[in-house]
Amino acid sequence: MTLPWGVYYCFVAWLSVEQTEPGDTLIHTFEVPAWSYCQIKWFAFRGTVAGELSPSVSPIFKHHHPGLPVVQTFIARTSDGYLDTGIWIYDYLTAHDGTTAYAYDTGETWWVGQEFNQGWYIVDRAGLFFDTSQIPAGAKILSATLSYYVSAKYGWDYDIVIVSGDDLSEPLQPHHYHDLLDDIISLGSAPAEDRYRFQHIPLNELGLTHINKAG
Known part of the structure; x- marks a missing residue:
């Protein structure tokens, strides 16, 4: 990834997650633990070659986890x-x-x-x-x-x-x-x-x- 001069990224935590499908596939599924709905995470893809991490890394992606629609019921207060x-x-x-x-x-x-x-x-x-x-x-x-x-x-x-x-x-x-x-x-x-x-x-x-x- 090539960055313009003076642009820096700092990550306070990093979590490596393996894709669910084994081997080289067209579809990639990742199960990210403890990802609450309405929460934004940033991620990048990095592969391995013969068990070694590739020096090439994808751009940084941003994704908002919408989650499943939550249905809530609110009862009118007694002051109605x-x-x-x-x-x-x-x-x-x-x-x-x-x-x-x-x-x-x-x-x-x-x-x-x-x-x-x-x-x-x-x-x-x-x-x-x-x-x-x-x-x-x-x-x-x-x-x-x-x-x-x-x-x-x-x-x-x-x-x-x-x-x-x-x-x-x-x-x-x-x-x-x-x-x-x-x-x-x-x-x-x-x-x-x-x-x-x-x-x-x-x-x-x-x-x-x-x-x-x-x-």
Whole structure:
């Protein structure tokens, strides 16, 4: 290998690995021990002639070990919940664009949607929190799906839309209702499922970028 003047390489550790296939082959397979996924290693090829190391060495190669896709399940934290405008609001825009709402985060059920009941306009928005600190900072997220169980569904058909939760904080606060008004870009959506079944909503490409890595 010919190096320009003033260019140097320093290796703090060197590991020799023999190819798996015996003899001279067209395909070379190497089993590199303790090579974690998402880790980069540098290597070079050097053969032997009559048991002696060849003086000729290949260029230095760089390879990122992607590993097999890892599937992880994250359960929503107990601080999740929903925001509800409550009753006694007789104007839809007042309910939809309100500056505050009631925050509920103590139960296992959350509500999302709009309701017209006895002349009152009621709007519900849910906020879910997940601890994704186990995802390595350099990991590439290929897909993600939000799954939940539908215990009730009322009214006509509508879509469940996932939006950014950057404006939220734990625990949910009444003012979060208004903070979500400008979050209108869909990160994933699907028609609401009928009750007594699971709903699965895949995140779109933009939604994947909103997943927080390494805490």
